[in-house]
Amino acid sequence: MASTKEQSADATSTLLNVLNRSGGVRGRFIFAVAISTAGSLLASRLSEDDNTTVLVLEAGQLHDKDPLIDKPNKYLGQLFQPSYDWGFKTVSLINLSGSETGKGLGGSSNINFMQWTRPTKVDIDAWQRLGNPGWTWDNLLSYFKKSENKKEHDRLTRVLVYLPSIILYFGGNNFGTVTPIYSIDPKTRTRASSYTSFLRPHLSRPNLTILTGATVTRLITRENAHPKDESLTAEAVEFICEGQTHRIDISREVILCAGTLKSPQILELSGIGNPEILSKAGIEVKLPLIGVGENLQDHTFIYGVCFEIKDDVAQKIPYEIKQPDHLAYFHSSSLAWVPFQTFTNKTGEETISQLLPQLTPESKKSSAQKTNITTDDTLKCSIKEQYIVLSDILSNPNLPDCEFLTSCRFGGFPNGPKPGKSYLTFSVGGMYPWSRGSVHTKSKDPLEHLEIDPNYLEKDIDLELLLQGVKFLRNFQNNPIFKDIINEEINPGPTVNTDEDLRDATGTLSMLPREKGGVVDPALKVWGTNNVRVVDLSIVPLTVSVHTQSTAYVIAEVAADIIRGKISRWY
Structure with a gap:
């Protein structure tokens, strides 16, 4: 049986051969652009439908059975290594610089601290309070449970959460002291990332194709032909792979899962964003959305x-x-x-x-x-x-x-x-x-x-x-x-005795009403577009009070049901 690395290489070769022969691919495709923590789960869920073909474009590589990722005690070892971490640099800040973001299938779940915490009821209910009907604790609780697994026999189809004897903070009211929970497989003592938990078990699905080393450059859009409809439709995805620029036509929809820092970039490169910022960058404005890239929040x-x-x-x-x-x-x-x-x-x-x-x-x-x-x-x-x-x-x-x-x-x-x-x-x-x-x-x-x-x-x-x-x-x-x-x-030591001596990013494509600077609606569709969604932590309008891994999974679980038509009553 071929290894997952060989399977990935075969998929890459096959796809590029098709592209080179035909100049494009048409079909009933859903495109998942980049695979953040949420994206691996989403691709897995959408490909459960045999009638849907899911194509994943990921700039990073497949890190399968890599000890630098699998071993929990190596969780700081991947930082600022180009194969594992985007190594983003911030603007000049006093005593602060850099932002770690996972690169490769699984996104930041490959390099994070693995701590598994649910948000509070107040955290989630605030999303509805800010203008997103249906995004409440009561509606999302079942989705939190869906991505958690306490049974060894089912460990390959859901994230395996190792549960210590004390579990006090799953009820929506985080208060007091607990023993932390980590997404670590207690049998193998390895990291349970979104890739290993959700995507790897299903790489053999014929309707799931993953192309690694593919950096998306932009979405190619067209205006609606109807004069009263000013919305945009994404008709193609443009990306660079093996030094060549490729284009794939879109027949259904495209989903950005590139994370809080990269998803805004893709929209802006596509002409969707604040006109002042786009013009300064020399990008033609296709759709003015001033909230793109704003509202960045981090612990x-x-x-x-x-x-x-x-x-x-x-x-x-x-x-x-x-x-x-x-x-x-x-x-x-x-x-x-x-x-x-x-x-x-x-x-x-x-x-x-x-x-x-x-x-x-x-x-x-x-x-x-x-x-x-x-x-x-x-x-x-x-x-x-x-x-x-x-x-x-x-x-x-x-x-x-x-x-x-x-x-x-x-x-x-x-x-x-x-x-x-x-x-x-x-x-x-x-x-x-x-x-x-x-x-x-x-x-x-x-x-x-x-x-x-x-x-x-x-x-x-x-x-x-x-x-x-x-x-x-x-x-x-x-x-x-x-x-x-x-x-x-x-x-800090006894010599430090005055105030003078003495990160989980979210929010850059906030799910808010458009008139309040929002970028996506409650169905996670970019305002003013017909077929572009965002499914990652960038949609969070107000950050949660816990480590964000479980929240990323919930966003993906909800998105999968929205796309498959299983949720319609919220919005």
Whole structure:
């Protein structure tokens, strides 16, 4: 039996031969452009229908049975290696640069931390609140369950989630401390990516063709012939493979699954986006959509409040926990979601009065004035509505907005580990970012680097949450319980004692009403087009308060049912 790599090579050769002979391919095709975390699942689901032919165009390569991906303890080893990671660079930022995004079948599920967390009910219901009928926790819960698998016999058809004994955060109300869950196969001790879980078991389907090494350059569109219909129809996909430019005609629809940073680029190269940005890049405007590439949101973390553990305590730590190849190494961690008010001793009213007046678009230091996102009134209105939702969350003492993660390993900077010592490291993350960034193409050249401005920590509240979280963690050494465990603080270290001393991107093609700067409608179709959809985390209008892998899968599951006509009541 041919290996998956040989199968992929055969598919590539066959497809390119057809293209070279005929100049194009026609048929009942659905095109999935690039395979992000969501895309592998989507391609698998759509190809379940024998009457639908799915063609996948992926710029990256097939990383099958690659130890750098499969071994959980290698999860940082792929970063900024061109075969695995796009290696995107952001615009110049103070102390920050770069954004890791997985490249290849499976997308970022090949290189992420594998943590599996469902969003809260408040997270998902906010999507409907912002103008997307049907996108609610109650409607999506069954889709979260669909992509999870707790049974060994079914492990090849769904993502295998290893479940520790404590499962407390699947009910839509993430609060308190739990043992994290990871998408790791407990039998093989390997990463369960979207490719290995959903796509690899079905590569032999005759109606599923995957072409790797194919960089999509643009969608070729035409205007509708009816004078009253100003919508666009994508009639072909243009891509580069093996140094040659190819075109494939579209008979049904095309789905962008290239992720939060790449999907906006493809639309802009196709003439769909903000006219000012397109004109600056020398691209003809086919469809004005000012929200393309805007509303970029990302979680920010501080990793490395690190304490040295006392020797007598360290001797009691099980051997397996210290070994990265053991699952216990991962599941020795603990995860906590905590409301900001809990560790700052501030009431909701105090928090709002101190931090929110400077954040609303109507204030003297409005969002549009403080950032370079846009001055367009449409986007300002959209941001204002998001801030209202975030204000409700921040003022509710029962809704966590910070995440704390604990691990039995060394971390942080500037100091290094001491030989023979054991460590306990804490991290803090702000799970509802207020800062908004953007991503745009700079020219017609699809291979030129994107202009990515994440705008991290531009809003004071994002930095305040992290600083207060770090102070809270550093104070553990004064806690009577921890005094019996901790020897001393290693990082950031006792010399760091003032505020002055001291990422899961979503949203760039937001699912919002068009009049509010939205790019896709509740059916995930690009506003103003007839047959172009987006299925990845770029459609999330307001980011979720957890790690985003499960959310990407849910978007794909819902999209598959929308495309197959199984959902129509929502919109």
